[in-house]
Amino acid sequence: MDRVMSDGLGMRYAFLGPLETAHLNAEGMLEQCQKYAKGYVRVTQSFGPVPSYDGATLDKVNKELVEKIPVEDLPKWRKWRDMHLAALAKLKKEAWI
Numbered sequence: 001m002d003r004v005m006s007d008g009l010g011m012r013y014a015f016l017g018p019l020e021t022a023h024l025n026a027e028g029m030l031e032q033c034q035k036y037a038k039g040y041v042r043v044t045q046s047f048g049p050v051p052s053y054d055g056a057t058l059d060k061v062n063k064e065l066v067e068k069i070p071v072e073d074l075p076k077w078r079k080w081r082d083m084h085l086a087a088l089a090k091l092k093k094e095a096w097i
Contacts, residue, residue, distance in 0.1 A: 009021065011085055011088050011089070011092075012081065012085065014088060015084055016081065019061060019065060020065065020068070020069065023065045023069060023074075024069070024074060024077055024078055024081055027071060027074065028062070028065070028066065028071040028074065029058070029061060029062045029065050029066075030058070030062055033053045033054065033058055037052075037053035037054065040053055041053065
C-alpha cells in the first residue's frame with residue numbers, strides 16, 4: 001500500500017484531490033463514473049454506506065469539477081499534471097539516497 005501511494009496516485013495528490021484526479025483521468029467525471037462506478041461500488045461495499053456515484057451526488061461533484069476544470073480544457077490540465085508529476089518524480093529521485 002505504501003508503494004502504491006508514494007509512487008502512484010499519492011504523487012498526484014500532492015497537488016490534486018482524488019476527484020480532480022478522476023476527472024482528469026477520463027473525459028471528465030461523468031465518463032469516469034460511467035466506466036468505473038460499478039467497480040468503485042464493489043470495492044467500497046465493505047467501507048460502510050456506499051455512495052451511488054449517480055443522481056444528485058454526481059451532478060454536484062461534476063458541476064464543481066467542470067466549473068474549475070471544463071471538459072474542453074482537460075488536455076491542457078493533463079499536460080499541466082504530467083509536467084508537475086515529472087518534476088515531482090525528479091525531486092523524489094534526487095531526494096532519496
